[in-house]
Amino acid sequence: MKIAVLAGDGIGPEIVAQATKVLRVLAKEGLKIEMEEAPFGGAGFDASGDPLPAASLKLAKEADAVLCGAVGGPKYDALPRAQRPEQGILRIRKELGLFAKRCIDANIVQFEGGQSATSAAAAVQGTAIVSVSDVAIGRGMKVQQIWGLAPRMPQAYMVSPDVKKAADLKGKRLSATGGGVGGFNWRMGREVLRTANLSVDDAQFVSAATAGRLPGLIAGQVDGVALHPEDVYLAKKQKPTLNQLVQLVDLMPLYMFNAYGASTEWIGRDRALLRDTVAAMIEANRTMYRDKDKVVPIIAKATEKPKEAVEYALDILTKNCIWSVNEGFSKERTLWSIDNSAETGDIEKDKKPGFDQVVAMSLATEAVELAGGRVKIGNCTE
Numbered sequence: 001m002k003i004a005v006l007a008g009d010g011i012g013p014e015i016v017a018q019a020t021k022v023l024r025v026l027a028k029e030g031l032k033i034e035m036e037e038a039p040f041g042g043a044g045f046d047a048s049g050d051p052l053p054a055a056s057l058k059l060a061k062e063a064d065a066v067l068c069g070a071v072g073g074p075k076y077d078a079l080p081r082a083q084r085p086e087q088g089i090l091r092i093r094k095e096l097g098l099f100a101k102r103c104i105d106a107n108i109v110q111f112e113g114g115q116s117a118t119s120a121a122a123a124v125q126g127t128a129i130v131s132v133s134d135v136a137i138g139r140g141m142k143v144q145q146i147w148g149l150a151p152r153m154p155q156a157y158m159v160s161p162d163v164k165k166a167a168d169l170k171g172k173r174l175s176a177t178g179g180g181v182g183g184f185n186w187r188m189g190r191e192v193l194r195t196a197n198l199s200v201d202d203a204q205f206v207s208a209a210t211a212g213r214l215p216g217l218i219a220g221q222v223d224g225v226a227l228h229p230e231d232v233y234l235a236k237k238q239k240p241t242l243n244q245l246v247q248l249v250d251l252m253p254l255y256m257f258n259a260y261g262a263s264t265e266w267i268g269r270d271r272a273l274l275r276d277t278v279a280a281m282i283e284a285n286r287t288m289y290r291d292k293d294k295v296v297p298i299i300a301k302a303t304e305k306p307k308e309a310v311e312y313a314l315d316i317l318t319k320n321c322i323w324s325v326n327e328g329f330s331k332e333r334t335l336w337s338i339d340n341s342a343e344t345g346d347i348e349k350d351k352k353p354g355f356d357q358v359v360a361m362s363l364a365t366e367a368v369e370l371a372g373g374r375v376k377i378g379n380c381t382e
Helices: 012-028 042-048 054-062 085-096 117-124 134-138 184-194 210-218 229-238 264-269 271-290 292-303 307-319 331-343 361-370
Strands: 002-006 034-037 065-068 143-150 156-159 173-175 204-206 224-227 243-247 258-263
Touching (some): 002 012, 002 054, 134 143, 134 331, 143 271, 156 184, 184 224, 210 224, 224 229, 229 307, 271 307
Parallel strands (some): 002 034, 173 204
């Protein structure tokens, strides 16, 4: 194995030196490795005026692995942007298709209101990867789905104590959080009503902030709402008389729950960045299946939910293959979702998009290969 050692600048060489000590010990133990160093970042600029000299890039491309050190510091702050050490990281990521471990710096932003105008605009402008539905694409939004984060719906439809069946929802107040009319909760409420031959006009839909779903049900402000598993756990714990009317995946088993998308312009402009980002997210999903002890504290901290609620949710999510472990797409699921959207009037029937218009399947497949190839975890294969 040939390793390109790009120590960087600042504290980079100091840290990388310790890593190479370990590698040399392993080499003495029989590991067949060859290490070659090259300037990178500030060191590259000092040597040749370029944070990623051509010779360093050539070495990295020819190597089996790259050991990359830290770069950047006050010394280089006055340089033109293209010559700063950080540009070495950005360029090598682009050239090699790597980030974090692939050199990607991402920010996680929560958009209130689900697929709201804000998140839609961000995707169209090529500034964010957001949840994108077939409805948005069918209505002319210039985006494509690049990864199926969660092909199946994890939510249960929870209702007030006096609701025993869907017909009892007539005249009740149902949640429309997460996008208002046309948003996810509104659509799920509509589907539940349809099982009793009721329409949206037979109930009152109430909008509130996404965070208000569970408190609204507990307080009796709404009589029905779709809740994620951890909130189902908390709802039952805080108010045991609440009823679980239906598990939504049983109601709509082929409904495509959550796919991430990006603007078609962005896909064309920086496909490698999006592919690498998807590969990292695929690896994260696989870790949630394989190492629950590691991820539970992380999820609990990020969501500010009790550990036992997260454990309950993770058990349901993994046992029912809610999260994808590969591309997260199937043609059958996508086409069913499109047909359902047309049937309910969310998309005009003569403007239904095709599978290839909705899904950038080749990009998702490339990301799977980058993440180590297709896997099967338990019964989960999507």
